[in-house]
């Protein structure tokens with residue numbers, strides 16, 4: 001069984017260079033320093049980090065690039081960087097700042113060929129497509145621009161298309177569950193898992209140990225969380241022991 005990765009997510013206010021957290025992508029409040037949190041998670045045994053500039057403004061973003069450089073040089077684990085990546089130039093700056101993988105969300109929907117270009121230039125393994133989704137009846141709609149703009153894309157079909165374009169990994173966030181600690185949207189994970197045969201990072205809603213186990217059983221290769229790590233509700237070392245005791249293959253030799 002492929003090892004499941006535990007992945008804390010640092011949502012960054014790119015203008016202030018601080019970690020923020022909200023609920024359903026709203027009501028963002030400061031929760032800590034990026035480097036301090038990154039180093040704590042690395043020490044606790046996180047397998048990777050995701051660092052997202054969720055207030056990405058269009059002009060050049062020196063503050064966020066500085067956060068990326070500081071975080072990437074402070075931890076020994078891979079970092080995926082996203083938020084406001086609009087072009088190959090944006091991606092190049094992030095890779096040069098230390099990103100191991102770059103995630104694209106809005107720009108991939110608007111310019112799908114960007115996914116193919118990134119995969120050609122940096123490899124599919126470094127190309128992550130992030131999909132933010134809201135449940136609509138029995139299906140899921142893709143939202144872009146930080147959850148503010150609905151599209152007419154079905155999230156499952158868009159996931160399959162993103163993989164066809166060259167995405168090597170999918171980061172799938174439930175906007176409905178974000179920050180609620182009510183659990184991942186397992187139907188969303190199962191639906192995307194069945195349609196896209198690349199590693200899938202589940203995101204949004206993790207609230208206790210059992211939620212990670214459920215998501216792993218639903219097919220997630222990566223278990224992303226923000227709130228409950230930032231608020232010290234779950235300890236990563238204990239989470240991995242919990243998952244290993246239930247037969248989930250996790251990296252514990254750190």
Ligand SMILES: O=C(O)c1ccccc1NC[C@H](O)[C@H](O)[C@H](O)COP(=O)(O)O
Nearest residue numbers: 009025054146178179204205225226227
């Ligand atoms: O991804 C975005 O664009 C965005 C924009 C504004 C506010 C939040 C955003 N994303 C939320 C992050 O992906 C968040 O880390 C995940 O939803 C996981 O959050 P938790 O539910 O707290 O574990």
